[in-house]
Amino acid sequence: MSTAEEIIKSVGGADNVVSLSHCATRLRFQLVDASGIDVEQVESIKGVMGAVPQAGDRFQIIMGGAVQNAYNEINALPEMQGRREPTDAELKAAAKAGGVRGKFAWIDSFFEFLSDSFRPILGALLGASLFITFMSLMSTLGVIGNWADPRTELEPSWQFVNLLWKSVFVFLPLMVAYNASKKLNADPWVGFAIMALVMLPGFTDLGASETAYTATIAGSDVTLIDIFGVPLTIFSYDSQVFPPLLMAGLLGPLYKLLKKLIPDNLQLIFVPFLAMLIMLPLTAFLIGPIGVFIGAWVAGGLGAINAINPLIFAIIIPLAYPFMVPLGLHWPLNAVMLLNIQQLGYDYIQGPMGAWNFACFGATAGVLVLAWRDRDVQMRQTATGALAAGLLGGISEPSLYGIHLRFKKIYPRMLVGCLVGGLTIGIGGALTEQVTTQAFVFTSLLTIPAFNNMPIYGLAVGLAFITSMAMVVVFDYRTPEQKAAAKRRGDADAPPEPETRVIVVGDVETNQAKQWVGALGGEDNIVAVEPIAETRVRVEVKDTSMVDADALRRAGLAGVIEVSPGVWHLVAGLEADKYAEGMRRRLAAATT
Structure with a gap:
């Protein structure tokens, strides 16, 4: 069985997957039901570096640098192609669960927006940073001059090498605009096109016009030119990231509003047109300059601390x-x-x-x-x-x-x-x-x-x-x-040893344990009981046919799953250790 097949099996099969995405190092699953997942089993899969259960039936699997290949292989599996489509209720539940992760959900959403605006371009940024390192090394060795000083005249060959990293950083605002717009469910190419306006050479050339003038804004000298009587601020937007983030932050809600107002059969034409009609001048005249000044204000504050x-x-x-x-x-x-x-x-x-x-x-x-x-x-x-x-x-x-x-x-x-x-x-x-x-x-x-x-x-x-x-x-x-x-895992022949702890078991746990033991086939059918993964009880039985899973669920368990022949996991919640101890005491009493 391939790694991709093992991963899908471990998360409950293809039909349990509502959606799958990935970041720089992790597979990010939104599941129908994540209660029955055995974290230890997931982490034992070859290539998996760890697993992170999250609230709202979300589950993340850490793959490191192999995440893209794992993502592609999982999506190529036949069972993923023919999996059951989630119901509307499941999709709504997943959306609701995915949107609330903390006491202040909007803060979580804001930082997720920032992260997802940058994560897809980490590979390009990493590649460009290595080109920069090469140029720095050549400058340190005296092969070339100070490559970072615009006054340094490099030979054409080294000028070309220097352009290799600039292809990423100069146009970084366009990449961020695409990702940020996509994150907010707007057409990412519309976001790209809006940001591209202020990066056109013709836009920058407006600052060299005879009618351009200089003014002081927020303590900085800026170049302005009147467009139909309205002052337009001319900046270089190379490598800027605050302006595209602000632009996308407005484009997303605007797109949603336009889709509500415009009939479905007219949306293909008029939603992007009206979005661009509004956002192109708004970005050039207002959002872009605000983004530049916000970035300068934050940088200035940190610079002041560093200077002190x-x-x-x-x-x-x-x-x-x-x-x-x-x-x-x-x-x-x-x-x-x-x-x-x-x-x-x-x-x-x-x-x-x-x-x-x-x-x-x-x-x-x-x-x-x-x-x-x-x-x-x-x-x-x-x-x-x-x-x-x-x-x-x-x-x-x-x-x-x-x-x-x-x-x-x-x-x-x-x-x-x-x-x-x-x-x-x-x-x-x-x-x-x-x-x-x-x-x-x-x-x-x-x-x-x-x-x-x-x-x-x-x-x-x-x-x-x-x-x-x-x-x-x-x-x-x-x-x-x-x-x-860890030492037991290192010695495959060593038998598992129970954890030595003092656990207080109340009447509730004792009564619940009695019902579960009965549904598992009675005391004589149970070989071993132990709490695992904080919320589950692992039970090994002699005869699986004697286990009544429906009775276990009726007795209050959130989930019941047979992870291997004769081995059952009972999803008991945060009091799993107490329930396990109650079952062990009942078994011990039956043998005396």
Whole structure:
């Protein structure tokens, strides 16, 4: 059975899938019913680096760099082609569940909008960052001059090489506009076309007209020209991301409104036409300039903090990033980095950010060392893939979602590495020069040459990596029970050992356990009972034909599934450990 087939089987089959999408490292399932999924079984599939159950019957499977291939292979399966279409009720339930993920749902939706506007272009950004690193390396070796200085005249051959990364970053607003519009269910090509207006050479040339004039707005000198008596602000929108995000934020609701007002048989023509008629001038005259000024305001605020105390700034950034990335809060900072490069010619955030990234990768390396020691094949596979994605690609999500967020003891150890790396960058920058970069890059081993104060930056990320790795190896990252489970996985011949815990069982659990034992065929038919995955009870029986699944459901279980011959999982909820203990006590009493 292929990996794709195993994944679909593990999530309840093709008919249980409402929708499937993916981000940079994860498959994102919206399911009809996620209650019966065995997380441990999913994580045991070859190529799977971890699984993340979520609210609202959503389920994510971490694949790392292989996510695109896994996504394509799953969609190519015959059962996915002929699967049952979800009912209207299931689709509505999925939409409702997918939209509410926290106390403030609009905040979740906002950061998901930001993330999905950038995630599809991560590959292009990563590729461009490696071209930038190559140019930086050539400049460091003296092969070419300062490639990032527009006053430097490069030979035509090197000018062409320099254009390889510009093809991504100059037109980044168009890519963001496409993704953001698509996320909000507007025609993405309409969003692309609207943003393309302000990037046309003819638009920029308006600023060179004899009738153009200069004015001071928000403390900055800008070029204006009157269009039918209305002042139009002329900016260079290269690499800008705030304007397309704002544009898409208005285009999405406008598209929805137009579809309500215009009859179905006229929508193909008049919805995009009217959307463009409204949004093209609105973006050029209002939304675009507002986006530019918002970006400048955010960048100016961070720049002021950095100017007051670069040492404190270098410490705050790596300590904040471990909490920002899981929430999607890092995307606005990425936009500020691009703006810094455009306006200042350099960025000062990516250096401290590199300290966090390498501390993250160091913690993963520590997990890998312990997995080798304990012969934990599953964790070894997960950590190896996550470490490769980090050190070579600068991508932290496989480490975060595959390992770090699953073990609460990792974060304190990793933060020590973040602190050491941030201190090194701050102190080293104060003694020599601040660590900056003239281009947007992913902080990996391959992009170290892109930083101007390379010795200090290399020392900082190295210390961050080694410190986090040592903290994890020396102090471990698991509870005693998790360590014992890892050692049992490493020794296939070792019998499973019950977890030693003191569990208080009340009358409710005792009575419920009595009903479940009866529906499972009685005390004599049950071989073993143990709680697993926080919400389920694993029961091994002698004779499966004696199990009455319907009776179990009537007795209050949310789900009942036979995961293998003679092995049943009972979805009991957050009190699963108490129910399991109640069943074990009943079995023990029957044998005395």
